[in-house]
């Protein structure tokens with residue numbers, strides 16, 4: 515599933531092509547991708563406008579794993595790529611296959627194709643405010659937000675006996691990490707994924723925040739990790755798969771110590787760690 519580096523890579527590709535462009539037509543080829551908030555129900559004319567086109571994209575943002583398309587007139591879409599979605603910029607009249615669920619036709623002839631071979635992606639409408647308003651109850655502060663300091667990081671994730679991995683992946687606490695980068699971040703910080711969050715000390719919180727950001731920046735530098743059908747906004751695959759240090763390396767030698775990588779289950783998710791240098795909780 516695309517995580518912060520993949521979504522940010524897509525955002526960086528889309529922003530220069532889409533910002534300032536008017537949407538001539540927004541073509542939803544399947545209706546169940548689109549989610550309209552209930553509270554907009556009594557004023558359909560207002561929320562219908564963005565879907566029928568005519569709005570200008572003023573900003574392509576991101577928070578956590580959501581792409582945020584803000585439009586003029588105080589409306590927007592929060593777009594989730596789901597398990598395998600992509601948003602690729604094409605020339606006019608590019609043929610679309612059955613997995614292309616949304617096409618934005620921009621006024622300069624460019625088409626943005628939202629494609630999701632495995633479903634679960636969604637476009638959530640924000641009819642009366644910025645795109646973020648549509649998802650703010652389910653997306654906490656972005657892990658790369660510079661205003662997030664160690665104290666707030668520890669406050670948000672600590673205070674629970676739940677495993678640190680499940681806390682790291684809880685998008686309402688801090689947004690952006692999924693299964694791959696949570697494993698990479700915990701390995702980099704030498705913290706065991708099953709460690710109860712409330713057991714981390716001040717130094718470990720600082721190390722974990724620093725290592726998490728370093729892991730994400732490194733992946734961003736490589737254009738994200740390619741898995742299944744992930745593509746950036748130009749349709750290219752990510753180059754980070756060869757750089758993962760623990761995820762997917764079950765039974766291989768640990769890259770830091772003489773131990774080896776184990777695969778265990780944490781919070782129902784396949785988890786990779788080294789039981790030697792990421793000491794298991796007792």
Ligand SMILES: [Zn+2]
Pocket residue numbers: 768769770771772773774788789790791792
């Ligand atoms: Zn190790």
